[in-house]
Amino acid sequence: MRNPQLNANGELTHLLTLEGLPPDIIRGILDTATPFVSIGEREVKKVPLLRGKAVFNLFFENSTRTRTTFEIAAKRLSADVINLNIGASSTSKGETLLDTVDNLVAMDADIFVVRHSQSGAPHLIAAHLNAAERRHVHVVNAGDGRHAHPTQGLLDLYTIRHYKKEFHNLTVAIVGDVLHSRVARSLIHGLTTLGTPEVRVIGPRTLMPARVEAMGVRTFNDMRAGLAGVDVVVMLRLQNERMKGALLPSAGEYFKHYGLTQEKLALAKPDVIVMHPGPMNRGVEIDSAVADGARSVILPQVTFGIAVRMAVMSIIAGN
Amino acid sequence: MKIEIAHGRIVDPRNGVDRVASLYVAAGRVAAIGAAPDGWHPNRVLDAHGLVVAPGLVDLSARLREPGLEYRATLESEMEAAVAGGVTRLACPPDTDPPLDEPGLVAMLRHRARSLNRAHVHPVGALTVQLQGVALTEMGELAEAGCVAFSHADVPLADTDLLRRAMQYAATFGHALWLRAVDPYLGRAGIAHDGEVATRLGLAGIPAAAETIALATILALARETGVRVHLTRLSCAESIAMIRAAKRDGLPVTADVAAHHLHLCDVDIGWFDANANLVPPLRTTRDRAALRAGLADGTIDVVCSDHAPVDDDAKQVPFGEAEPGATGLELLLPLTLKWAADDGVPLPAALAKITCAPARLVAAGAGELGVGRAADVCIFDPLAHWKVERGALKSQGKNTPFLGLEVPGRVRWTLIGGQVVYES
Numbered sequence: 082m083r084n085p086q087l088n089a090n091g092e093l094t095h096l097l098t099l100e101g102l103p104p105d106i107i108r109g110i111l112d113t114a115t116p117f118v119s120i121g122e123r124e125v126k127k128v129p130l131l132r133g134k135a136v137f138n139l140f141f142e143n144s145t146r147t148r149t150t151f152e153i154a155a156k157r158l159s160a161d162v163i164n165l166n167i168g169a170s171s172t173s174k175g176e177t178l179l180d181t182v183d184n185l186v187a188m189d190a191d192i193f194v195v196r197h198s199q200s201g202a203p204h205l206i207a208a209h210l211n212a213a214e215r216r217h218v219h220v221v222n223a224g225d226g227r228h229a230h231p232t233q234g235l236l237d238l239y240t241i242r243h244y245k246k247e248f249h250n251l252t253v254a255i256v257g258d259v260l261h262s263r264v265a266r267s268l269i270h271g272l273t274t275l276g277t278p279e280v281r282v283i284g285p286r287t288l289m290p291a292r293v294e295a296m297g298v299r300t301f302n303d304m305r306a307g308l309a310g311v312d313v314v315v316m317l318r319l320q321n322e323r324m325k326g327a328l329l330p331s332a333g334e335y336f337k338h339y340g341l342t343q344e345k346l347a348l349a350k351p352d353v354i355v356m357h358p359g360p361m362n363r364g365v366e367i368d369s370a371v372a373d374g375a376r377s378v379i380l381p382q383v384t385f386g387i388a389v390r391m392a393v394m395s396i397i398a399g400n
Numbered sequence: 401m402k403i404e405i406a407h408g409r410i411v412d413p414r415n416g417v418d419r420v421a422s423l424y425v426a427a428g429r430v431a432a433i434g435a436a437p438d439g440w441h442p443n444r445v446l447d448a449h450g451l452v453v454a455p456g457l458v459d460l461s462a463r464l465r466e467p468g469l470e471y472r473a474t475l476e477s478e479m480e481a482a483v484a485g486g487v488t489r490l491a492c493p494p495d496t497d498p499p500l501d502e503p504g505l506v507a508m509l510r511h512r513a514r515s516l517n518r519a520h521v522h523p524v525g526a527l528t529v530q531l532q533g534v535a536l537t538e539m540g541e542l543a544e545a546g547c548v549a550f551s552h553a554d555v556p557l558a559d560t561d562l563l564r565r566a567m568q569y570a571a572t573f574g575h576a577l578w579l580r581a582v583d584p585y586l587g588r589a590g591i592a593h594d595g596e597v598a599t600r601l602g603l604a605g606i607p608a609a610a611e612t613i614a615l616a617t618i619l620a621l622a623r624e625t626g627v628r629v630h631l632t633r634l635s636c637a638e639s640i641a642m643i644r645a646a647k648r649d650g651l652p653v654t655a656d657v658a659a660h661h662l663h664l665c666d667v668d669i670g671w672f673d674a675n676a677n678l679v680p681p682l683r684t685t686r687d688r689a690a691l692r693a694g695l696a697d698g699t700i701d702v703v704c705s706d707h708a709p710v711d712d713d714a715k716q717v718p719f720g721e722a723e724p725g726a727t728g729l730e731l732l733l734p735l736t737l738k739w740a741a742d743d744g745v746p747l748p749a750a751l752a753k754i755t756c757a758p759a760r761l762v763a764a765g766a767g768e769l770g771v772g773r774a775a776d777v778c779i780f781d782p783l784a785h786w787k788v789e790r791g792a793l794k795s796q797g798k799n800t801p802f803l804g805l806e807v808p809g810r811v812r813w814t815l816i817g818g819q820v821v822y823e824s
Contacts (some may be wrong), residue, residue: 085671100600179716199718200602201672208671209716226720228602263602290599291607 085207088216092400095207095220096393098229099270107274110392111239117388120157130395131160134191138164139181140223141197146359147223147233150383151194154390160192178202179209186210192219192394200226200263219397221390227261232393233358234267236386238275240378241313243385244354248272252279254307254349255298256339257317257366258288260328264358265317266296273297283307284339287328304339308348316341316357316367324365332365342368346376354378401443401818402426404436408448408779412455413752414759414768423453425775428818432771444820446813448779454751456488456519456776456814458758458767460578460656461632462707462729464521466509468497473709473796475509478729479518481795483822485730486778486811487705488519491578491762494526495553501526501537503545510546518821520776522548522762524578527566531555536566539575548762549576549630554679556584560617567625576628576761581615581639582680591720593683597666603720606681608636615639619646622653630761631655633706635680637690644699654761655699657691658706659735660726664688664801674715674722676801678706695753696745702758703739705732709797727797734807737782741808747782775818784810 086095086102093106120126136155138148148164155162167181182193195203203222210218224230245251253272259265259282272280273296282293283301294300301307308314324332346353355367355377363369372379403425410433411418417433424432424440431437462482465473482490492509494500500509506523513521525547529535539550550570557563570577587606592598594605615631619642622629631643634657643655660678665688669676676682694700708725715722732754740750759767766776785806790798814822 177713177717197718199720201720202718204672205674205716205718225718226602227604266600266602291594291605292596293599295596296600 085204085211088400093397094216094400096231096397097203097207097220097222099231099234099267099274100229102274104274107235107238107271110235110389110396111242113396114239114385114388114392117391118385121384121387126157127159128157129159131155131158131398134160134398135189136160136162136192136194136394137185137190138162139167139185139193139195140165141167141202142224144196144224147196150386151223151390154387155394157387158391158395160394178205182206182209186215186218190218192221192398194221194223195225196223197225200228221393221397224263227263227266229267230263231267232386232390233264234271235393236382236389237268237315237356238271239385239389240356240382243381244378245312248275248277251277251313252281252311253277253313253315254281254283254311255315255317256283256304256307256341258319258323259284259293259317260288260290261320261323262317268315269296269298281307281311285329304345305348308345311349312353314341314346314349314353314355316355318358318360319362319366336365340364340366340368341371343370343374346371356382359383402441403815403818403820404440404442404445405448405453405777405779406445408451408453410453410769411748411751412769413748414455414756415770417769418748423769423777425815425818428775430769430771430773430775433769446779450781451779451812452747452782454778454780455755455767455769456778456816457486457732457754458762459487459490459705459707459729459732460702460758460761461658461704462487462490462492463495463709464492465709466496466512467505472711475512475516477794477796478707478709479513479516481727481729481793482519483814483816484794484811486733486780486814487729488776488778488814488816489522489759489762489766490519491522491524491548493524493551493553494531495555499526499531499553500524500547501529501531503538503541506542506545506547519816520763522546524548525550527552527577528562533557533559533562536569539570540573543575549578551578551632554580554582556582556614558584560621563617564621564625567621567627571625571627576630578630578632579618580632580680581611581618581634583610583614586610586613591677591681592669593666593681595666595684597669601669601672608638608683608687611636611680612638612642615642619651619653623651626652628652632704633658633661633680634691634700635661635683635687637687640690640694640699644694647699654701656702656704656758657695657700659703659728659732660706660801661688661691662695662703662739663735668801669719672719673801674717674719675726675799675803677719677722677724678726679724692739692743695739696743701753702761703732703736703753704758705729709795710799712798715799726800727793727795728800729795730793731788731800731802731807733778733780733811734809737809738807775815777815778811779813780809780811782809784808786810
C-alpha cells in the first residue's frame, strides 16, 4: 500500500501522520523551518512563497491556538487564509465532510488545514482528493482524534534538535495521558524514525493504550523510575473531563503520582529540557515552578511551531 | 420442467457423496443421480463438466434491510445477490427498522420474499420487544409466522435475569436462541480491536474480553436452562477454546464465524478503510488463526456471510463514524473455498460449513442433494477466479474490504426448487 501522503516520486503532498515518513523528509522539513524562525524577528515578517494560494483552515473541532499558529504561518508565507470553524453544526445541516471539501475545492482551495475529532478524517479527505485526481490540493492534518498531530510532532522534534542537536544519543520521556494523545503518537513516530534510542512513556495503566510497546517505546508506570537520566521530558495535557471518573480518581491524586515537580525533575539529567504542547493545566500535570523554570522550553516551542508549519505548507505546495 | 445437470462433480457433504455424475431434476426435486430415470427427456441440459454441483448454500446471517432500511438495499437487490452467490436459503437477523418483533412483520417479509421466487428466507425473530432488552416477544406467535430462531442481533443484553428467563421460556417450547456474545459495557465506545493497530491509528479499542465475558454468561445460562444456543460471528481465539470446552461437556451449542474473519485481521484496516469497520471487529492474526483452526476441527460449525449492505454515504465518512458491516452474500462461497484451499481442507468438508451444517439449524432436509429432496443447487467453477469489484456485485451494497482481491469460485447456475434462478 502506497503511503497516501507521498506522490509517485516519493515527495510529500499531504501531511497526515509522521508514521511511515522517510527520515529525510522529516529532516528536510526541520531544515526548511530553520530560516523561517528568524522571519518572526524581522520588521517585515513575510516571504512570498505562497502568494496567490488559498489556505483553508477547516476546523471541525474547536481550537484557538493551533488554528492561530497555522493562520500566522500561512500569512507569513503570503497566502490568503480562510478560517472555517465548522464545529459539530455541519452534520446537523446534513452536508457530509466530503461535500464540504468538494465545495471548497470549487472555491479554488490550495491547502486544507484540517482538524477533526475522528481519527482518520484527514486521510479520508486526502484519499478523496487523490482519487479525484486533484493532487494539486493538499491536506495538512492539524489533529485528528487520538491519531496524529504531525505538525506538533515536528515542532517537538525541532525543539529537541534545537537544544540537543542530535537524536541518536537521547532518552526522551513522554508523560501522562498517552491513551488519548495524538501529540504523543506523532512524537513517538518522529523520534523513532530519527533514531532516538530510547523513548519512554510514563503514566498509569488506565491512560496507556493497548500494546503501546509495539510503537517502539518502553512503558513506565512509576514516574520516578521513568524520569531517571532522561534528556527530554514531554508533559501531556490532561483533559478536564478525564480527571474524575473511571480513568483517574482525582486531579490531586494524578498530580501526586504524575505531576512534574522540581523534585521529580531532579532525577533527570541536569541539562534536561521540559516541553508541553499546551495549553497547560498548572498544578495538574505540571508545577508552575517547573513550567516557568530554567529547564522549560515551552514558549520557544510555540515560536518554532510557526516556523515548522511554514516549512510544511511551503514544501507540500511545491510538490 | 426437467433439467439434467450433466457430468459435474457432485459434492453432497450430508450424504457423503463426492463423485462425477449427472444429476436429474424433475418436478422441483432431485429425481436421480448417476443413471437417468426411465423415459428421461430433459427440457434443458446444463453442462457441468469440470464444475462442482453442490447443494444450494445456506447463509445464517444476511441482512436484507427490509423493512425500513431500503436506502441501503432492497429485497429485490439482495435476493439477486443471494442467488448470484449460490445462496438458496438464508436467515435474516431481526435488526430491521422496526425490528422483527411482531408476527405481522415476519409474515410480510416472508410474503415479500416468496413473491420474488428466489432464496428461501427464514426470519430470525427479535428476542425482546424493539430489541430493547426489557420484555420478551411472543416467541410462539413469531415461530408460527416463520421465525426459525430468536436473537438480539448486535444489541447487547445487559439484563442477565432477562436472558435467563428468555432461555427458560425458549427451552420450554423448543425454540433456539442465536446470540452474539457482546458485553454491554466493555469496549462500548470502541471501533477496533484493542491492540497494536487501534493504538497506532488512535481508534478506541474493543478488548477480546468484551466477547468472552458475554460468552461465559451465555454458556453458564445455557448449561442451566438446557436451551439450544447458536453463537454467531465469533471473533477471538479465547472464544473458540470456550466453545470447544462447552461442546466437550455435551452442551447443545453450535457456532459460526463470518467469512471475512477467516481472512482479515486488524492490520487490514490499513489507513482507515471504512469497509474494514466490522462488527465484531477484525482482531489479530492469532485470533484469525484460531478461528480457522476451530472451523477445521469442527468447534465452529458454520461459516456465514454476515451480509450487511451499506450505502456509500454511510461509508465515505471517517472510520469511526462509518456504518459497520460488509456485503457478503456473493463472497460466502469464494471466501470459504479460499479458506479450504489455503488450509488444505477437502472440498466436501468446506462445503459442509455452508450447506448441510447451517441447514440443520434452519430447515430439516435442506442443504443436501439426496434423491427426493428439493432441487436447490449451486453449480460453480471452483477454479475460475474473479476480481471483487463494485461492478461485479449484484448486491446494492458495494462495501467490502475485499475490493480488488481475486477470489476463487464462480457460480455458473443456481437452481431453487428445480428452477434455474441464476446463470452466468
